[in-house]
Amino acid sequence: MILADSHCHLDFDELAPDFDTVMARARAVGIRRFVTIGVRVRQHARVLAKAEAHDDVFCTVGTHPHYADEETDISADDLIAHAHHPKVVGIGEVGLDTFLANAPWDAQMRNLRAHIVAARETRLPLVIHSVRQDEAMAQVLREESASGAFPIVMHCFSGGPALARTCLDLGAYLSFSGMLTFPERDYLREIARDLPADRILVETDAPSLAPVPYLDQRNEPAYLTHVVACLARLRGTSAETIAEQTTRNFFAAFEKIPPLEQLS
Known part of the structure; x- marks a missing residue:
């Protein structure tokens, strides 16, 4: 089984x-x-250092909404300049979050739109963090897509059906984390069950969001197998089929990453 986090x-x-x-x-x-x-x-240098040290690791550049007010001077041009590096394969994570984040709304929105400009210019996927802001996120994505398309990866998707439909309409990929295994997330499992197979990615968000049976522990990439197993059960197929499809989707979403010689 071949996987991509x-x-x-x-x-x-x-x-x-114990890295x-x-x-x-x-x-x-x-x-x-x-x-x-x-x-x-x-702090991009520390992220890039991990990617440069390992052939199988790549990275993104961006400002998380939690830190939006710390980087309001970061421009699309700044992001684009970093994106020229061969190991930088995406823009973000960026987004909207007033549940977990304290950064002002206008700073989050300003950063999101700057990152969209960079994603549109570089054609690298915009990695989006959206927490309990489905309507606002859908509106921004529709508005900005009308001005010019850009690739989208909805990281750790936790939104509802309406946001999922908007994302699918815009050609986005929806990525599922250990949250998919959480007991109270039946609505999320319903969305994951019914999505087109070619729109699904898997992730860990390590060291956060450890799946069942590791709830409240440190997460790590090896636990991705539990997300894959959950998806397989939901979709009535094998873990190997989910692994193959999501890995193919991964290379389609992150086009800058060189493909493996074989995917099975």
């Missing part, structure tokens, strides 16, 4: 004490590509 944070301190062992466990279960995600443009 489309969203993790390999530079976070929680993974540092090499964490990566060995991930590779042992079949993960062949990792995208480690930027959350602060001013």
Whole structure:
């Protein structure tokens, strides 16, 4: 089984004490590509360092909505300049979040639109963080797509059916994390069950959002197999089929990442 973790944070301190062992466990279960995600443009160097140190690791550049007010001066041109690096394969994560984030709304919105400009210009996928802002996010995506299309990956999708439909209409990929296994997420499992197979990605968001049976523990990329197993049960197929399809989707979404010689 060959897998790709489309969203993790390999530079976070929680993974540092046993990083090499964490990566060995991930590779042992079949993960062949990792995208480690930027959350602060001013700390991009530490994210890029992880990507440069490992052939199978790539990265993104962006400002997480939690830190939007710290980087209001980051422009689309700044993002585009970083995106020229061969290991930078996406823009973000960026988005809207007033549930977990304290950054002002106008700062979040300004950063989101700047990142969209960069994604449109570079043709790299915009990696979106959207928490309890379905209507606002859908409106921005529709407005901006009307001005020119851009690739979209909805990271750790937790929205409702209306946002899912908007994303599908715009050609977005929806990525599912360990949250899919949480007991109270029946609505999310219904969405994942019914999505077109070619629109689904899988991720861990490690070191956060560990799946059942590791709830409230540190997450790591090796636990991606639990997300895959959950999707397989929901969709009435095998874990191997989910792995193959989501890995193909991964390379379609992140076109800058060189493909594996074989996917099965």
